[in-house]
Amino acid sequence: MSTADPPIRDGTGRASVRIPEALDVDQAFDATGLHALRSTVAAHASSLDVAAWQVETLVILASELATNAIRHGGGGGRLRMWHDEDAIFCQVSDEGPGIVDQSVGFTLPRFDQAHGRGLWICRAIARELVVERGAHGRGAVVTAVFRRDA
């Protein structure tokens, strides 16, 4: 996948997320790379002039998105991070079956349910969570928008 392939958004309305040329992070990952991924996100977030608790929250967000791709999106994926004046963007793309159930993450799973907490956490942390299909309709692309003034 390259930045030239725009993701296709499920549903209607809003234009799909545009990935800028200049990225803070662009890293492929699988289950063995989760620790490294968290370190990378923490290091880059720390350099963006945000509070310590916001760095921690971004690590939680990125890690949950990546975990989701590993567990449900074919075992791995690609993390991109970029920022502008108002927000930090964290996007995870994978080549799995895509997120079929669009309602996932809108309610907290019951305590005895095994799955579904990852996207719930992401929706709780991010100002906006955009779920799209990948290029050519394959995989999932999830973009979290994290407001600096959150």
Next chain:
Amino acid sequence: MGDRGVAGTIEPGDHACLTFSDAEERLDLVAAFVRNGLRSGSKVVCWTDAHGPERLATELALRSVRAGAALRRGQLQIAPISTALFSSPGADAARMVDALAGELDLAGRSGYSSVRITADMGWATRPLAAAEALVAFESAVADLFTDGRLCLICQYDRDRFDAVTLAFAAKAHPKTLTAQVYFEHPLLRICRQYSPPGVRIAGELDYRHRDILEQALAESMRLDRHMHVNLAGLQYIDGACAGSIVAAATRLPASRRMTLVCRRSVATVLDLVGGGCAPRLRVQAFDEHS
């Protein structure tokens, strides 16, 4: 090697070898040994080496042992092993056995029917400390246990003693005491905490080790009235594992509770997966940046 045991299984008349590689693990086991001894009305003596007496008293208090009150009434005594066993220069096995017999005698005259002693054997690894005295002591001390009044736990740091000495120590002691470790890896350690009883987890915890987490929680739920989940050394937890902890707390009956210590970022995840709605869960969060 003798029976493998955990702290709760130590009984009067036991001579056990506590091996450890983690400072917290050793302090946990010592705290459980002291707490159980104080509860059963025994005289308890701690001979220290790596930590001084004041530090040990503080560490015991942090682990729910009321060391201060016990020290004041003389039931608990904490002293450096150097002054307790080697008041004159040089280590001599016969003198060490005499010192132990002296403690037993003194406790008997003070009205205690039994004595629990725990000794940090780290002194034997220092230069000129005559490791052969250690070997002679561990062998000669056996006679003191025959009437069941003495219970002695000798602490051996696995990282400081050589394999030959450790193998000897394991053989010389009828019982071996080790902390239960569910998972050990440079990035994650899940073990049982003995005082206050529960689970201790350090490192980074995510869904890949959720089954081990649930096993450790289930054991604590079975053994402990109130569960203490010590996550002070945990840098990261994911939603899946936080969900397992909240689920365990939710399953506790109303008369029991789970007390959890963690840094702020871990508390955030617990809260996001419903920790705030679990009435039996008490989260004590600290800010690692302040």
